[in-house]
Amino acid sequence: MSKILLKNVRLSFPSVFQRAVFDGQEGKYEATFLIPKEDKKLKAQLDAAIDEAIKAAGIKVASDKLCLKDGDESDYDGYEGTWSLKAANSKRPTVIDRDKSPIVEGDEKLYAGCYVNAVVDLWVQNNRFGKRVNANLYGIQFVKDGEAFGAGPVNVFDDFDDLDSDGDDGSDDDLGL
Secondary structure (H helix, E strand, O other): OOOEEEEEEEEEEEEOOOOOEEOOEEOOEEEEEEEEOOOHHHHHHHHHHHHHHHHHHOOOOOHHHEOEEEHHHOOOOOOOOEEEEEEEEOOOOEEEOOOOOEOOHHHOOOOOOOEEEEEEEEEEEEEOOEEEEEEEEEEEEEEEOOOOOOOOOOOOHHHOOOOOOOOOOOOHHHHOO
16 A cells, blocks of 8 residues: 555545435545646656556556546536545545544534645556546545635525514514415
8 A cells, every 4th residue: 555645635525424425325435635736746646656556457547547637627616727536435534633633523624625635545446347546535634724615505694584572483474474
């Protein structure tokens, strides 16, 4: 196993406290990490690790079957100008804060768009499901806040009327329904 440390990358599609679910099927713990294209050193390290893993497996893997993708070819918010690397694991990854204290889901510290460090390793899949290079996810460390991806929460505060203390309970009669 050759662990790779991804430093100061953006977090996308995090499912690190609960397993991801697709079409009603429980999957793995997973996350996608966005690596700035300016980080040529990390990109070269990942390319070398991918090449080494493929060479060790003695097979050919199509470029569209790699865990490392060009973010400019994605329609997702925030992916432009990045490389995206998806990593997963059947075991829950270690999730820690800047001071290495554990982070739990209720802390609401990790979200799509924040910056993290992550430990991954690459491996080659060669079975009845196909040939590809995947990444195992071992741990995530929160680094700093970033702009959240997506629309974020919907503000409905102004949609409600102030209810007075004179017995106005917001019932249908009071709302004119």
